[in-house]
Amino acid sequence: MKDKYAALDVAFREAKQWLENLDQNPILNKADREELLNRLMVAMPEDGMPGEDVVRHLVDNCKDNLLGSPGGRFFAWVIGGGLPAALASDWLTSSWDQNAVLFACGAAVNVVEEVAGKWILELLDLPRESSFGFTTGCQLAHFTCLSAARYKVLKDLDWDVNQDGLCGAPQIGIFTSEHRHGSVDRAVRYLGLGNKCLHKIATDAKGRILKEEFAKKIQAYSGPKIVVLDAADLNIAAFDSFSELIPIAKEHNAWVHIDGAFGLFARASLRLKNFTAGIQQADSWATDAHKWLNVPFDCGIAIVKDRESHRNSMTIHAAYMPPHKTARDQIDWTPEWSRRARGVPVYAALKELGKKGVADLVERCCDHCAFFVAEMEKLPHTEIIWKPTLNQALIRFCDPEGNNSNDHDKYTQQVVRKVNESGEAFFSESKWDGNVVMRVSVVNWQTTKSDIERVVQAFKNVLH
Numbered sequence: 278m279k280d281k282y283a284a285l286d287v288a289f290r291e292a293k294q295w296l297e298n299l300d301q302n303p304i305l306n307k308a309d310r311e312e313l314l315n316r317l318m319v320a321m322p323e324d325g326m327p328g329e330d331v332v333r334h335l336v337d338n339c340k341d342n343l344l345g346s347p348g349g350r351f352f353a354w355v356i357g358g359g360l361p362a363a364l365a366s367d368w369l370t371s372s373w374d375q376n377a378v379l380f381a382c383g384a385a386v387n388v389v390e391e392v393a394g395k396w397i398l399e400l401l402d403l404p405r406e407s408s409f410g411f412t413t414g415c416q417l418a419h420f421t422c423l424s425a426a427r428y429k430v431l432k433d434l435d436w437d438v439n440q441d442g443l444c445g446a447p448q449i450g451i452f453t454s455e456h457r458h459g460s461v462d463r464a465v466r467y468l469g470l471g472n473k474c475l476h477k478i479a480t481d482a483k484g485r486i487l488k489e490e491f492a493k494k495i496q497a498y499s500g501p502k503i504v505v506l507d508a509a510d511l512n513i514a515a516f517d518s519f520s521e522l523i524p525i526a527k528e529h530n531a532w533v534h535i536d537g538a539f540g541l542f543a544r545a546s547l548r549l550k551n552f553t554a555g556i557q558q559a560d561s562w563a564t565d566a567h568k569w570l571n572v573p574f575d576c577g578i579a580i581v582k583d584r585e586s587h588r589n590s591m592t593i594h595a596a597y598m599p600p601h602k603t604a605r606d607q608i609d610w611t612p613e614w615s616r617r618a619r620g621v622p623v624y625a626a627l628k629e630l631g632k633k634g635v636a637d638l639v640e641r642c643c644d645h646c647a648f649f650v651a652e653m654e655k656l657p658h659t660e661i662i663w664k665p666t667l668n669q670a671l672i673r674f675c676d677p678e679g680n681n682s683n684d685h686d687k688y689t690q691q692v693v694r695k696v697n698e699s700g701e702a703f704f705s706e707s708k709w710d711g712n713v714v715m716r717v718s719v720v721n722w723q724t725t726k727s728d729i730e731r732v733v734q735a736f737k738n739v740l741h
């Protein structure tokens with residue numbers, strides 16, 4: 278009898294091979310758009326084909342154009358890998374195909390998500406009474422948290438945003454760092470607040486919001502206020518001074534939201550937790566499981582201390598979807614209606630690592646980043662712009678024949694390109710103080726000390 282799920286076997290074999298080969302294969306693959314279009318942009322077929330052939334077709338046409346970002350020598354952006362149990366449970370989540378909208382649509386995954394959320398609160402040592410929602414990423418976690426914030430700061434002024442919208446509403450002011458991530462601006466746009474409501478505050482040499490400027494700006498604003506602080510900015514992992522800034526924000530009745538896309542995971546480590554001192558006094562926190570917890574894309578987490586505001590800003594009822602009396606229906610806490618149970622891989626990652634394993638993963642990445650920078654510092658033409666305090670560093674390469682910053686910008690781009698083209702490692706660029714820099718981000722469970730040595734050798738080959 279024909280196996281109607283033969284496609285799964287092909288996918289399993291191919292997926293395993295891709296993962297097992299990550300270490301040998303070049304990280305940068307061809308990325309040839311023209312060729313990909315030639316292969317894939319064909320007329321939509323009139324007739325179908327067996328599932329296993331579809332999977333083979335996808336593998337054959339995509340495999341030489343995949344970026345090796347799940348591997349241990351990928352240091353661009355902030356992209357974590359996928360822990361084996363997290364990845365396997367992600368496959369299960371797809372196979373079970375439960376609609377994680379209500380307990381009624383999938384009791385088991387509903388409870389798994391509830392436990393995963395509670396474990397996250399414990400791991401990150403955030404107020405245990407907080408509510409949470411598993412979103413697609415930190416972008417939507419910001420949206421979710423800031424929806425709750427918008428609801429609350431307006432409700433405090435007797436304005437019901439759910440009923441009355443924003444026309445004529447008191448103008449909300451959002452106070453935030455000049456180094457905030459663009460996903461904050463986008464969440465603000467989604468919420469109809471407009472980017473003009475962002476009051477950007479200058480930072481010190483360590484990338485932290487200047488307290489005096491913050492106090493002055495927030496004091497001068499009479500409308501409803503939201504403050505967004507960084508728990509590790511995208512370039513240098515700068516943590517704002519929560520214990521100084523949050524009390525000031527609270528004096529002015531502001532809602533405090535934290536962008537902790539990856540930095541919030543420093544709280545899993547006793548050694549690193551101090552960077553986040555005072556952060557538990559905030560009102561909401563957005564983070565990602567697909568970054569430092571190393572679950573596969575996509576999974577962000579929105580955490581809100583004021584459960585009522587969180588629920589009121591998200592919940593919806595429909596006659597055909599009766600709420601459960603005691604269970605935590607996910608639709609009350611997330612912006613989506615139908616959704617995959619993306620909290621299941623979070624449960625699996627936490628079970629696979631345990632609290633000690635998460636702490637070890639986070640500390641290991643920081644140690645690898647420090648070791649990498651220490652080795653790079655010995656190389657010619659290499660200037661360390663930011664020594665890692667956490668897992669992020671910035672490096673610039675100086676053109677030995679150049680004499681201005683333009684030359685060094687070009688040389689930096691050239692070195693990064695050559696190393697990426699070698700297939701031995703992969704880095705991305707950024708700008709710091711107006712100059713091109715290479716950004717280093719270590720967030721993958723697979724990275725080892727010998728990976729770092731191999732990557733340093735790749736730079737030696739280019740910089741001799």
Ligand SMILES: Cc1ncc(COP(=O)(O)O)c(C=O)c1O
Pocket residue numbers: 354355413414415416417458460509510511536538539565577
């Ligand atoms: C500091 C920071 N905040 C927010 C985001 C957005 O996260 P996501 O891509 O999961 O939406 C990122 C992404 O890299 C980030 O680095």
